[in-house]
Amino acid sequence: MSADTEQRSIRCLVAKVGLDGHDRGAHVIARAFRDAGFEVIYSGLHRAPAEIVQAAVQEDVDVLGISILSGAHNTLVPKIVDGLKEYDAFDDTLIIVGGIIPDGDREKLYELGVAEIFGPGTPMEETVSFIRENAPERR
Amino acid sequence: MSQATHSALIEDLLAGKHRALARAITKIENRSPGYRDLVSELHSHTGNATVVGITGSPGAGKSTLVDKLAKQYRDQGDTVGIIAVDPSSPYTGGAVLGDRIRMASNVGDMDVFFRSMSARGQLGGLSTATADAVKALDAFGKDRIIIETVGAGQNEIDIVKTADTVVVLVQPGSGDDVQMLKAGILEIGDIFVVNKADMSGATKTVADLEEMIHMRGDPMAGLDTGHHGFEIPEHPDSPDGDNEDRWEPPVLKTVATHNEGITEFRGALEKHYTHLKTTGGLQANARIRYAEEIRQHLRSDAARLLESEIEAAGGIDRLADQVADRRTDPYTIADELLQPLTECVENRLDS
Numbered sequence: 087m088s089a090d091t092e093q094r095s096i097r098c099l100v101a102k103v104g105l106d107g108h109d110r111g112a113h114v115i116a117r118a119f120r121d122a123g124f125e126v127i128y129s130g131l132h133r134a135p136a137e138i139v140q141a142a143v144q145e146d147v148d149v150l151g152i153s154i155l156s157g158a159h160n161t162l163v164p165k166i167v168d169g170l171k172e173y174d175a176f177d178d179t180l181i182i183v184g185g186i187i188p189d190g191d192r193e194k195l196y197e198l199g200v201a202e203i204f205g206p207g208t209p210m211e212e213t214v215s216f217i218r219e220n221a222p223e224r225r
Numbered sequence: 226m227s228q229a230t231h232s233a234l235i236e237d238l239l240a241g242k243h244r245a246l247a248r249a250i251t252k253i254e255n256r257s258p259g260y261r262d263l264v265s266e267l268h269s270h271t272g273n274a275t276v277v278g279i280t281g282s283p284g285a286g287k288s289t290l291v292d293k294l295a296k297q298y299r300d301q302g303d304t305v306g307i308i309a310v311d312p313s314s315p316y317t318g319g320a321v322l323g324d325r326i327r328m329a330s331n332v333g334d335m336d337v338f339f340r341s342m343s344a345r346g347q348l349g350g351l352s353t354a355t356a357d358a359v360k361a362l363d364a365f366g367k368d369r370i371i372i373e374t375v376g377a378g379q380n381e382i383d384i385v386k387t388a389d390t391v392v393v394l395v396q397p398g399s400g401d402d403v404q405m406l407k408a409g410i411l412e413i414g415d416i417f418v419v420n421k422a423d424m425s426g427a428t429k430t431v432a433d434l435e436e437m438i439h440m441r442g443d444p445m446a447g448l449d450t451g452h453h454g455f456e457i458p459e460h461p462d463s464p465d466g467d468n469e470d471r472w473e474p475p476v477l478k479t480v481a482t483h484n485e486g487i488t489e490f491r492g493a494l495e496k497h498y499t500h501l502k503t504t505g506g507l508q509a510n511a512r513i514r515y516a517e518e519i520r521q522h523l524r525s526d527a528a529r530l531l532e533s534e535i536e537a538a539g540g541i542d543r544l545a546d547q548v549a550d551r552r553t554d555p556y557t558i559a560d561e562l563l564q565p566l567t568e569c570v571e572n573r574l575d576s
Binding site: 092093094095097116117119120121122123124125126127128129130133134136137140141143144145146173174175 | 255339341
């Protein structure tokens with residue numbers, strides 16, 4: 087392979103935010119993404135929204151996957167979205183949410199800019215192909 | 226990339242916009258169209274940062290040590306850029322880049338710019354990409370740049386060699402680490418750190434290391450292994466026959482998780498940097514580094530140029546089959562493919 091061939095790779099940040107200690111799902115997702123050929127950055131547990139923003143901006147990820155099982159999505163997701171906007175990173179980052187989101191809250195998250203919400207039991211292939219199809223075209 | 230976005234990106238980067246820096250590194254990593262021009266333009270803005278390369282076996286505590294070191298740099302008012310290189314799967318190209326998790330002391334501090342990079346199966350390309358990413362951080366205005374990589378082979382050694390100071394991290398009590406050192410990493414270390422020094426066996430590991438380093442400085446001090454006249458090649462810290470200028474790599478103990486020994490570690494880094502400055506090692510290092518960069522570019526550019534010659538000759542598979550059928554041999558094919566280039570160079574020399 088010549089050193090000058092463009093080598094694009096989809097970069098994802100798998101983020102656990104807030105006081106939510108359940109990371110099995112995030113781990114499974116991280117591995118599945120890796121096996122799909124993505125580059126995965128895992129945030130670790132108990133991250134503040136500002137930390138997620140910092141990681142998403144610096145790592146220049148195509149996809150930000152937020153895993154929330156604590157029910158605090160209405161508080162945490164807007165903070166992350168605002169942070170991304172502050173650093174001009176909102177427009178070309180695909181935001182997806184995984185976890186338990188009540189039906190009544192979904193519309194609000196979509197309005198904020200979340201592209202898709204994947205609940206429990208979502209087949210891994212579905213999430214992977216959604217990312218492949220919707221990962222933003224970069225300039 | 227259009228020229229307009231290109232210069233806008235550089236402008237934003239030099240103005241200190243984090244997003245522009247992040248995007249520039251992405252372009253470098255992806256080898257996006259125009260990335261060469263980008264790095265070319267950044268180059269004139271570089272040369273102000275000190276670069277430390279840290280390598281060691283997986284689990285030795287590199288990320289934690291880097292985190293604590295970065296914190297100290299921040300406390301003294303310096304801005305920090307970190308590049309953490311992780312292996313990627315040779316099968317899928319995928320990777321889990323986990324070093325970021327350990328950056329607990331600097332979360333939310335945007336003046337620590339942390340970037341994970343994966344190997345992406347590039348042959349020799351990763352050290353180029355890392356060196357280019359370091360330039361982006363340098364041009365951005367970072368005072369301190371730290372490169373962190375798993376010390377596993379030549380590729381990783383090439384990466385840390387882009388640093389002014391190379392730190393080799395070892396954990397105590399594991400014979401495997403000393404094995405790793407034998408494999409060539411010992412020669413490149415300017416500073417050795419035995420991390421997790423509260424574990425049993427730390428003192429012995431320090432002693433082992435000190436002995437090995439001592440032998441490195443004077444190879445004849447050890448058993449006669451038949452390597453008469455052995456010299457460490459191109460090591461800028463050991464100018465011939467001048468012992469006063471020689472840098473004796475220290476072996477330090479740290480417990481990074483408890484923040485122990487970090488101040489001493491930073492002190493040793495400063496000392497080495499001062500040593501480089503006073504002995505002219507800094508310039509010597511830079512010369513070796515840039516010479517290698519030029520050669521690396523020439524190799525890959527020439528190889529790319531010749532790809533079209535290979536295609537014109539019917540493709541690499543056809544040529545390989547000819548060799549397998551004993552109709553020709555690899556040297557002859559290489560000569561034939563190089564013919565146009567050889568002629569061109571000879572004509573220039575004649576005129």
